[in-house]
Amino acid sequence: MQTTYKFRLYPTKEQEQKLLWTLNKCRYVYNFLLSELENQKIIDKAQLQEMITDLKRIEPELQKVHSKALQYENYRLFSNLRALSQLKKNGKKVGRLRFKGKQWFKTFTYNQSGFAIMQNQTRYDKLWLSKIGEIPFIMHRDVEGKIKHITIKHYPSGKWYASIIAETNNEIPKTENKGKVGIDLGTINYAYDSNGNHFDNPKHLDKSLKKLRKEQRRLSIKKKGSSNRQKQKIRVARIHEKIANQRNDFLHKLSHYYASNYGYMAVENLNIKGMVRNRYLAKSIMDASWSRFIQMLCYKAERAGCTVVKVEPRGTTQKCSNCGQEVHKELWNRIHKCSCGLEIDRDYNSAMNILKRALESLPLERRESTPVEIEPLLSVEQVWSEKQEAPCDSWE
Numbered sequence: 001m002q003t004t005y006k007f008r009l010y011p012t013k014e015q016e017q018k019l020l021w022t023l024n025k026c027r028y029v030y031n032f033l034l035s036e037l038e039n040q041k042i043i044d045k046a047q048l049q050e051m052i053t054d055l056k057r058i059e060p061e062l063q064k065v066h067s068k069a070l071q072y073e074n075y076r077l078f079s080n081l082r083a084l085s086q087l088k089k090n091g092k093k094v095g096r097l098r099f100k101g102k103q104w105f106k107t108f109t110y111n112q113s114g115f116a117i118m119q120n121q122t123r124y125d126k127l128w129l130s131k132i133g134e135i136p137f138i139m140h141r142d143v144e145g146k147i148k149h150i151t152i153k154h155y156p157s158g159k160w161y162a163s164i165i166a167e168t169n170n171e172i173p174k175t176e177n178k179g180k181v182g183i184d185l186g187t188i189n190y191a192y193d194s195n196g197n198h199f200d201n202p203k204h205l206d207k208s209l210k211k212l213r214k215e216q217r218r219l220s221i222k223k224k225g226s227s228n229r230q231k232q233k234i235r236v237a238r239i240h241e242k243i244a245n246q247r248n249d250f251l252h253k254l255s256h257y258y259a260s261n262y263g264y265m266a267v268e269n270l271n272i273k274g275m276v277r278n279r280y281l282a283k284s285i286m287d288a289s290w291s292r293f294i295q296m297l298c299y300k301a302e303r304a305g306c307t308v309v310k311v312e313p314r315g316t317t318q319k320c321s322n323c324g325q326e327v328h329k330e331l332w333n334r335i336h337k338c339s340c341g342l343e344i345d346r347d348y349n350s351a352m353n354i355l356k357r358a359l360e361s362l363p364l365e366r367r368e369s370t371p372v373e374i375e376p377l378l379s380v381e382q383v384w385s386e387k388q389e390a391p392c393d394s395w396e
C-alpha cells in the first residue's frame with residue numbers, strides 16, 4: 001500500500017535560496033532535455049539520460065544538485081509525454097510539450113536516495129536533503145514503511161511542502177458482514193447517514209471559507225499590476241492552501257470512518273448533480289469536496305473489500321423514505337414531515353432513500369461485486385493548474 005504524507009517545511013533563509021536555486025536548475029535541465037528530445041529522430045530515453053552527465057561536465061555547477069533529482073527530470077519529461085499521448089488517444093486536441101517558465105515549474109523530486117528524516121525531541125524534526133541541508137519541519141504523522149520518493153513543492157503563497165510517498169505491506173483489515181449505509185452529502189450537515197449519524201462541516205473550515213470570500217473581494221478592487229495586488233494574491237493563495245489542508249484532513253477522517261465501519265455504502269452520483277457549474281466559490285469548493293470525499297471513500301472501500309454504489313440523486317429529497325409519496329419541501333424546510341407519520345430531518349430522509357435506491361438498483365447477487373469507479377477530482381489545486389500541460393505529479 002502506498003501512502004502520501006504531506007508536511008510543511010520551514011527552511012532557513014539560506015536553505016530557501018538553495019531550494020529556489022535547485023528548482024531553477026531542475027527546470028533548466030528539464031527544458032534542456034525537452035529541446036534535445038525535439039532533435040531526436042528516434043525517441044531514446046536512455047540517451048537523454050546520458051546527456052545529463054554530459055551537461056554536468058560542461059556546467060559543473062549542476063554538481064550542486066543531487067544527481068537523482070536531475071535524473072528525475074528525464075522521468076518527468078517522459079511521464080508528461082505519455083500523458084500527452086494518452087490525451088491524444090482519448091480524442092483530446094493537444095499541442096506539444098512546452099518549455100516550462102518559472103510559473104509552471106514548482107516541484108522537484110528526490111527519488112530513492114538523498115534524503116533522510118531525523119526525528120527530534122524539540123519542536124522541529126529535520127528533513128535532510130542531499131546538497132541542501134537539514135530543513136526543519138513538524139512531523140505530525142509518523143511515516144510508515146519505506147520511503148520511495150520525496151517531492152518538494154513551492155506554493156504560490158511562498159510556502160514549501162514535502163510530499164513523501166512511502167510503501168507498506170499493511171492493508172485495512174477486511175471484515176465480513178459489516179452493515180449497509182446510505183450517505184447524504186449536503187451543505188448544512190456535511191454528511192447525514194441512514195443510521196441517523198451526522199457530521200457537520202468543521203467549524204474552522206467554515207471560518208476559512210468566510211475569510212476567503214472577504215480577501216477575494218479585497219483582491220478584486222486592488223489595482224492591476226500594483227504591489228498591493230501582488231501581496232493580496234499571496235494572501236488569497238495562503239487561504240486556499242489552508243482550506244485544502246483542512247478539508248483533506250476532515251475528508252480523510254470521515255471516509256475512514258465509513259470504510260472501516262460499513263461493508264456497503266450508497267452515495268449520490270455527483271456526476272449528474274455536478275454538471276451545473278457554480279458561480280460561487282464557496283459552493284464550488286463544496287462540490288469539489290463532495291467528489292473528493294466519494295473518491296476517498298471508493299479507494300478506502302476498495303482496500304477494505306467493501307462496496308460503494310452510486311445512485312441517481314434526483315428526487316431523493318422530496319420522496320418519503322417510509323411510504324414513497326412525494327412531500328414537497330423548500331430549501332429551508334429542514335424537516336421531512338409526511339402524512340404517513342414520518343417526521344425526521346430532511347437529510348436523514350434523503351440518506352434512507354439513497355440506500356433504498358441502491359439496494360433496489362441491482363439484483364442481490366450482483367450488489368456485492370459492483371466495481372468501484374474512480375472519478376477524476378477537481379481540487380482547488382487542479383483548477384489552478386488547468387492551463388498547464390499534461391500533469392505529471394500526483395499530489396494529494
Ligand SMILES: [Zn+2]
Pocket residue numbers: 320321322323324325338339340341342
Ligand atoms: Zn410517508
